[in-house]
Amino acid sequence: MKLESKVPSGPLAEKWSKHKFDVKLINPANKRKYSVIVVGTGLAGASAAATMAELGYKVTAFCYQDSPRRAHSIAAQGGINAAKNYQGDGDSVHRLFYDTIKGGDFRAREANVYRLAQVSTDIIDQSVAQGVPFARDYGGLLANRSFGGSQVSRTFYARGQTGQQLLLGAYSALSRQIGMGTVEMHGKTEMLDLVIVNGKARGIITRNLETGEIKRWAADAVVLATGGYGNVFYLSTNAIGCNVTATYRAYKKGAGFANPCFTQIHPTCIPVSGDHQSKLTLMSESLRNDGRVWAPKKKGDKRPPADIPEEERDYFLEVKYPSYGNLAPRDIASRAAKEACDDGRGVGESGLGVYLDFADAIKRLGEDKVRERYGNLFDMYQKITDENPYKMPMRIYPAVHYTMGGLWVDYNLMSTISGLHVIGEANFSDHGSNRLGASALMQGLADGYFVLPNTIGNYFATAKPEKTSIDAPEFIQAENEVKERIQKFMSINGTKTPAEFHKELGHIMWEKCGMARDKAGLESAISKIQALKKDFWSNLKVTGTAEGLNQTLERAGRVADFLEFGELMCRDALIREESCGGHFRVEHQEEGEAKRDDANFCHVAVWEYQGEDKVPLRHKEELTFETLQLSTRSYK
Amino acid sequence: MKIKLHVWRQKNAKSPGKMETYSPSDVNPNMSFLEMLDVLNEDLIKKGEDAISFDHDCREGICGSCSMVINGRPHGPSKGTTACQLHMRSFKEGDELFIEPWRAGAFPVVKDLIVDRTPFDRIMAKGGFVSVNTGSAQDANALPISKDLADKSFEAAACIGCGACVAACKNSSAMLFVSAKVSQLALLPQGQPERMRRALGMLRQHDEEGFGACTNTKACEAACPKEISIENIARLNRDFMKATLFYPEHESSANE
Numbered sequence: 001m002k003l004e005s006k007v008p009s010g011p012l013a014e015k016w017s018k019h020k021f022d023v024k025l026i027n028p029a030n031k032r033k034y035s036v037i038v039v040g041t042g043l044a045g046a047s048a049a050a051t052m053a054e055l056g057y058k059v060t061a062f063c064y065q066d067s068p069r070r071a072h073s074i075a076a077q078g079g080i081n082a083a084k085n086y087q088g089d090g091d092s093v094h095r096l097f098y099d100t101i102k103g104g105d106f107r108a109r110e111a112n113v114y115r116l117a118q119v120s121t122d123i124i125d126q127s128v129a130q131g132v133p134f135a136r137d138y139g140g141l142l143a144n145r146s147f148g149g150s151q152v153s154r155t156f157y158a159r160g161q162t163g164q165q166l167l168l169g170a171y172s173a174l175s176r177q178i179g180m181g182t183v184e185m186h187g188k189t190e191m192l193d194l195v196i197v198n199g200k201a202r203g204i205i206t207r208n209l210e211t212g213e214i215k216r217w218a219a220d221a222v223v224l225a226t227g228g229y230g231n232v233f234y235l236s237t238n239a240i241g242c243n244v245t246a247t248y249r250a251y252k253k254g255a256g257f258a259n260p261c262f263t264q265i266h267p268t269c270i271p272v273s274g275d276h277q278s279k280l281t282l283m284s285e286s287l288r289n290d291g292r293v294w295a296p297k298k299k300g301d302k303r304p305p306a307d308i309p310e311e312e313r314d315y316f317l318e319v320k321y322p323s324y325g326n327l328a329p330r331d332i333a334s335r336a337a338k339e340a341c342d343d344g345r346g347v348g349e350s351g352l353g354v355y356l357d358f359a360d361a362i363k364r365l366g367e368d369k370v371r372e373r374y375g376n377l378f379d380m381y382q383k384i385t386d387e388n389p390y391k392m393p394m395r396i397y398p399a400v401h402y403t404m405g406g407l408w409v410d411y412n413l414m415s416t417i418s419g420l421h422v423i424g425e426a427n428f429s430d431h432g433s434n435r436l437g438a439s440a441l442m443q444g445l446a447d448g449y450f451v452l453p454n455t456i457g458n459y460f461a462t463a464k465p466e467k468t469s470i471d472a473p474e475f476i477q478a479e480n481e482v483k484e485r486i487q488k489f490m491s492i493n494g495t496k497t498p499a500e501f502h503k504e505l506g507h508i509m510w511e512k513c514g515m516a517r518d519k520a521g522l523e524s525a526i527s528k529i530q531a532l533k534k535d536f537w538s539n540l541k542v543t544g545t546a547e548g549l550n551q552t553l554e555r556a557g558r559v560a561d562f563l564e565f566g567e568l569m570c571r572d573a574l575i576r577e578e579s580c581g582g583h584f585r586v587e588h589q590e591e592g593e594a595k596r597d598d599a600n601f602c603h604v605a606v607w608e609y610q611g612e613d614k615v616p617l618r619h620k621e622e623l624t625f626e627t628l629q630l631s632t633r634s635y636k
Numbered sequence: 637m638k639i640k641l642h643v644w645r646q647k648n649a650k651s652p653g654k655m656e657t658y659s660p661s662d663v664n665p666n667m668s669f670l671e672m673l674d675v676l677n678e679d680l681i682k683k684g685e686d687a688i689s690f691d692h693d694c695r696e697g698i699c700g701s702c703s704m705v706i707n708g709r710p711h712g713p714s715k716g717t718t719a720c721q722l723h724m725r726s727f728k729e730g731d732e733l734f735i736e737p738w739r740a741g742a743f744p745v746v747k748d749l750i751v752d753r754t755p756f757d758r759i760m761a762k763g764g765f766v767s768v769n770t771g772s773a774q775d776a777n778a779l780p781i782s783k784d785l786a787d788k789s790f791e792a793a794a795c796i797g798c799g800a801c802v803a804a805c806k807n808s809s810a811m812l813f814v815s816a817k818v819s820q821l822a823l824l825p826q827g828q829p830e831r832m833r834r835a836l837g838m839l840r841q842h843d844e845e846g847f848g849a850c851t852n853t854k855a856c857e858a859a860c861p862k863e864i865s866i867e868n869i870a871r872l873n874r875d876f877m878k879a880t881l882f883y884p885e886h887e888s889s890a891n892e
Binding site: 386 | 647648664666667668670671672674675677678680681682684685686687689691692693694695696697698699700701714716717721723725746747750752753754756757760761762763764765766767768769770771772773774775776777779780781782783786787789790793794796797820821824826827
């Protein structure tokens with residue numbers, strides 16, 4: 001497997017403009033001769049599909065939801081970062097770049113991150129032009145707030161619904177193209193395999209989720225914008241349908257999977273309430289602008305929070321990280337909360353929770369101001385927990401939220417398979433081993449609006465994909481394999497439901513490959529997952545039929561891929577003998593803080609599939625830092 | 637707690653459907669409504685039966701997927717709440733619940749509680765946007781917009797496209813949905829150049845899809861999980877009237 005990052009030469013700040021000039025262009029009249037498949041229509045997919053159609057390419061887009069407007073980008077709450085420096089507080093492209101690299105614990109590629117910071121400002125301009133109603137000040141200019149891991153206010157927001165408003169903006173751009181006939185959109189359609197012809201990605205196999213029809217689709221390039229794999233943990237803040245299938249199928253067809261063990265555990269989620277729980281709900285990081293995190297100082301203190309006097313409260317983030325306080329980055333804040341709970345100082349019935357307290361903010365700003373800033377989040381909290389956060393502090397606990405790992409891509413966002421491009425959360429590129437808050441929306445839209453539409457033309461112009469059709473033997477074979485697999489799911493007729501297997505897998509992953517990992521735990525997880533996989537293929541029960549709508553069958557396919565993928569994650573976590581960002585190996589720490597090993601692990605780990613039940617090969621892309629100095633990440 | 641459910645079961649668009657009765661075990665008041673259905677579905681699969689199909693995804697009240705009528709009310713009894721955010725503590729021991737799909741001619745049933753809501757996407761494609769290609773935008777702060785207008789626009793933009801407004805309306809009108817998008821953009825300077833064309837195009841498609849007219853009963857506003865105001869419908873009607881009376885030239889371009 002060749003891992004050429006294709007980072008352009010020259011000074012960091014000029015690489016992207018130089019590259020845009022150097023890439024080969026396709027003349028406007030010829031663009032319509034090139035077709036591209038986009039799988040997934042969240043922020044990255046919808047913005048890419050719309051923009052490529054505007055340029056003149058023939059786009060066919062797919063999503064598993066009934067409408068692109070429902071992709072899980074919609075649930076992003078807090079905001080989107082951009083280096084606009086509208087607040088005049090010392091922000092710049094370089095500072096956003098620096099914060100992102102440092103936030104990611106020096107495990108991301110410099111050139112990609114710098115480009116991300118550069119185009120961040122264009123995203124805000126584009127979104128506002130589309131009519132995205134960002135929050136504004138009385139003077140009519142855009143408002144900003146702060147997010148974790150930065151000391152400037154660079155986060156643009158639309159109450160607690162920023163993801164919704166940005167996605168609806170991208171969806172409106174996509175709708176415009178659909179109306180003009182330049183994008184052909186297929187909702188309720190799931191990609192089940194990638195088709196490769198002569199070493200190039202040339203199409204996909206899909207299942208229509210309403211009719212069950214299996215179909216072949218060919219194009220000159222394929223773009224995966226299928227999001228992250230947080231649902232491998234069963235419980236996460238992802239939507240129920242989020243899955244790894246598209247990227248995992250691509251991995252099995254030869255695409256390198258980078259840093260699968262890099263997952264983000266978000267510190268402020270509503271704690272689990274019982275065994276019936278189907279998903280976890282995030283409380284936006286923006287709440288940490290005004291909320292103070294604390295736990296009782298005494299172990300097992302079961303008094304109601306109001307009865308615990310000030311001097312018996314441990315505001316652990318403010319104490320441990322005085323310069324960032326409650327806005328310490330996510331990985332660090334999560335671990336600190338876990339420590340407090342492991343120490344027996346957790347709150348709530350389960351003891352797995354700490355307080356996020358707004359009493360001071362309400363005293364300072366008044367309840368109305370707090371309601372204006374966070375009203376929808378407070379309402380959501382109250383609906384779920386039946387507790388009023390205006391009157392008593394929220395209870396929060398860390399939960400799986402985002403995955404930094406993903407398919408490996410070069411500077412052009414192309415995977416190790418020629419013609420297969422990967423954008424948004426589905427790729428690995430920009431967040432290293434920990435993503436900063438409000439950077440996911442930024443990356444998804446940067447990739448979709450501004451990066452891929454510039455680089456894909458270069459692929460068409462240089463690779464010159466030859467003619468192919470859905471009747472090529474590679475397509476027929478892939479279709480047959482998909483059909484056989486579905487037949488297999490339907491015919492096992494065992495005793496356990498897909499959800500039961502999913503829950504068991506999630507339990508193993510959370511215990512052994514979650515917030516704290518160690519060698520023995522990861523080794524036992526690998527063998528447990530292998531046993532569970534065996535059980536799955538002999539004891540699965542799927543009712544209903546393969547034809548028509550069957551949500552149990554859909555779930556079975558996704559869980560089958562999660563089972564194999566979970567093992568890959570554990571392998572990756574096992575070999576990375578260091579702690580960095582969200583990857584915390586208990587063997588590697590210094591005074592409770594993550595201890596990196598730059599001598600041995602300053603690289604991207606890229607896994608190459610070797611066949612059923614074979615150990616995959618691990619390759620490396622060495623990370624070189626030309627501009628920044630590798631340093632210990634400190635928020636103290 | 638123990639409850640009794642009557643759930644609409646329908647194999648596909650062509651087969652007739654009917655209510656089936658279930659008595660789910662172990663209902664915990666802290667469960668969400670959909671988690672209660674999950675638990676019931678696990679039992680059904682174990683018994684070899686087909687699980688109840690229902691649309692759902694984010695389960696945090698924002699994607700607009702979930703769509704069921706509970707005891708005659710879209711998304712159930714709690715105000716401003718989607719079915720996924722409804723919790724079983726809203727019901728009491730021994731309650732009998734009737735669960736049905738959205739009922740509207742323009743939203744045919746796909747299976748059980750799932751209906752086809754693609755008409756909404758087709759309405760959006762007829763004008764629910766500002767025509768601005770990527771890369772052609774000016775600096776975002778070059779266009780100040782008063783906070784009041786931006787906030788009002790946001791309130792309209794909060795629509796999640798779930799279709800509860802249609803299910804609640806005796807005319808199966810989707811005017812609240814259309815007006816939310818039209819208002820969001822009509823309130824902003826960015827939306828002005830296409831304002832008339834947008835109102836015409838989206839309403840024409842609305843009618844073509846078979847949604848009914850608005851007769852101001854406000855049932856939609858009461859059912860809307862995002863509490864979108866029917867003030868938006870008034871704004872849409874004004875724009876539509878103005879467009880048909882004074883801008884007939886937009887009529888043809890809206891149909892392009």
